[in-house]
Amino acid sequence: MAAQLKKDIEEIDHNLSELLSLELLAKRQHVKTLLSKESKRLTQEKSELLAKRKELVASESLAIASNDSSSPSVATNESSARSESALGSVVVTNYMWDQTDDFVKIYIEIDKNYSLDSTQIVMN
Numbered sequence: 001m002a003a004q005l006k007k008d009i010e011e012i013d014h015n016l017s018e019l020l021s022l023e024l025l026a027k028r029q030h031v032k033t034l035l036s037k038e039s040k041r042l043t044q045e046k047s048e049l050l051a052k053r054k055e056l057v058a059s060e061s062l063a064i065a066s067n068d069s070s071s072p073s074v075a076t077n078e079s080s081a082r083s084e085s086a087l088g089s090v091v092v093t094n095y096m097w098d099q100t101d102d103f104v105k106i107y108i109e110i111d112k113n114y115s116l117d118s119t120q121i122v123m124n
Contacts, residue, residue, distance in 0.1 A: 002060070005053040012046045016091055043091050 016039060023035040096107040106123075110116055 002053060002056050005049055005056065009046060009049050009053065012042050012049070013091075016042050016046070039093070043093065046091065 019035055019039045019042070023032055023039065026032045026035060092108055094109060098105045098107070
């Protein structure tokens with residue numbers, strides 16, 4: 001089930017990315033509004049799936065820890081493998097951009113309490 005949730009989340013990410021590019025290309029306000037509403041709907045759906053996935057991983061971790069209390073090293077290894085493979089992603093809904101014929105600059109506001117290294121930023 002966790003694998004299916006991961007696939008669904010990835011699919012929503014791809015859809016959101018494509019919607020964003022379509023929204024940037026759209027000229028008519030009605031079309032922009034429709035694309036924006038769909039982006040918000042998919043963002044909400046993604047948030048719900050991420051919450052389900054988090055609950056599922058937590059319950060699996062508890063089940064592994066309680067069922068295999070005789071060998072704690074196995075549970076620790078599986079938990080660390082899960083945390084390494086689960087990369088976080090954030091859908092940016094508040095942004096600005098500046099564009100010329102050759103370049104596009106994207107400005108994203110980040111909370112002051114959140115530290116982010118430039119190597120952690122990936123754009124799809």
